[in-house]
Amino acid sequence: FNEEALKETTKGGWIAIVQHYFVTAWIPDANSTNHLMTRANKEKGEYFIGFTSPDMVVNAGMQNSISAKLYAGPKIQDELAKLSTGLELTVDYGFLWFISQFLFWVLQLLHGFLGNWGWSIVFLTLFVKLAFFHLSATSYKSMANMRRVMPEMQRIKEQYGTDRQKMSMAMMELYQKEKINPVAGCLPILVQMPVFLALYWTLMESVELRHAPWLLWITDLAAMDKYFVLPLIMGVTMYIQQLLNPQPTDPMQAKVLKIMPIVFTVFMLWFPSGLVLYWVVNNVLSIAQQWVITRQIEGAAAKK
Structure with missing residues (x-):
């Protein structure tokens, strides 16, 4: 949640609460226009996210309806994709999704x-x-080539001891001689x-x-x-x-x-x-x- 409350107008969409293998999602009608809002009280650990639909006036003797879906169940991607576009993305595979x-x-x-x-x-x-x-x-x-020349590498290390420069030069000569790329x-x-x-x-x-x-x-x-x-x-x-x-x-x-x-x-x-x-x-x-x-x-x- 952002520091400031989020207020957006969106067509269709969905909101969801995600657990590891399960998701609870509220999915308004895809053609409806709704207001998305969030509130957060981090001190109390209270967080709120929801949709509000536009005001609707129903005259006497008339009727109207609002359609929406509530899904609560496992995160089966094929089923979620049928309910709403992008809902299958609640299966979070990270940046390599x-x-x-x-x-x-x-x-x-x-x-x-x-x-x-x-x-x-x-x-x-x-x-x-x-x-x-x-x-x-x-x-x-x-790795196999490096393993093969390990005795020679050990000999070079013992020969030059703490002289890092000479030891590095000897190692490079060994790699060139044996045609080995250490990386x-x-x-x-x-x-x-x-x-x-x-x-x-x-x-x-x-x-x-x-x-x-x-x-x-x-x-x-x-x-x-x-x-x-x-x-x-x-x-x-x-x-x-x-x-x-x-x-x-x-x-x-x-x-x-x-x-x-x-x-x-x-x-x-x-x-x-x-x-x-x-x-x-x-x-x-x-x-x-x-x-x-x-x-x-x-x-x-x-x-x-």
Whole structure:
């Protein structure tokens, strides 16, 4: 709410109170002209938003009517879009909504074929990984090459000690000799981040996952895993990924990386199981791709 009360004249429109998976919306007739107003008393924690229709005079013996709709229910986008233009936007996907909308459309399409939201998440994750297969391969190749020259990098660090300038020059010479770009592993990841963030919000905001079962003990993809199996698997897969990555030469960075799987596992304990399922599948696919690429590069280097 703004500091000053809002007073606008609008044709049609709607007002809504939004919860996570639910919305209550007042929807006047699309052809009616109404006054939108807001009031706020922040000290008392009181907020008001509403419509007022134009004054209507009903003469004796005459009648008139005002039509409006009241919706109170789940935020199902298709149903909300039918009620009023833009009402489906109460499903808040954040600033990457245009990507999230497309991902949700694909998720719905998969559900139409598979009939299970859990398997739809699995296959959506697979399709996203396939879409970024070549970008991920570039990143993993860079990491594998960095891992291959780690012994030489450690030797340079020990040789020059605190002489940062000479150590940096020696590192650059090593990169040029081995044809390694130290930032090549980061750029593909940055390109993929908007899609991964959009997919996160897609899974967090979709009411369709509420009370939707997957298999075995996962009976609600919108609720936390009550036995913590998926978060623990996620932590293990994250640790395996770290083993495949080049290890930092700085002891402090190495310690921080070691505790990251534990920290993320604790965070994921209370996350919706559908979201954790996405992370698990994504990590497993990443491990498989990275392991193959790492073995190929290390095998080629051993033959030289």
